[in-house]
Amino acid sequence: MTTMTETDVAALAERVAGWLTPERWCQGRYAADAKGRTVGPKDKTAVRWCASGAAYALDVPIQGGVVVAQMMRAYHARYSVGLVEDNDTRKADLSRVRGRLRELAAHLRASQQEARS
Secondary structure (H helix, E strand, O other), X not given: OOHHHHHHHHHHHHHHHHHOOOOOEOOOOOEEEXXXXXXXXXXXXXXXXXXXXXXXXXXXXXXXXXXXXXXXXXXXXXXXXXXXXXXXXXXXXXXXXXXXXXXXXXXXXXXXXXXXX
């Protein structure tokens, strides 16, 4: 992973963690509208997102999903479970998923600092 990508991945992980709240969180689909129907994560009617759907919704369009894919790989490498699976398990806990995203961001930033030293 390049330094620029690590910076982007850390920023996206932090944005997703801060943006998801119990009112905005869902499981089993990338996004849902106010009536609970499945919609795309960037759909204007979406009001709830899983962690992965939030990442797609918050990703910078010009990057074409590259940062999201890098974040998913980094999450899996760090926790030995995919973000989708971690979000969607019946025992899922939003605070755990948010905490892991924040921890991942901190880890990537620390790795970046070590590489600069």
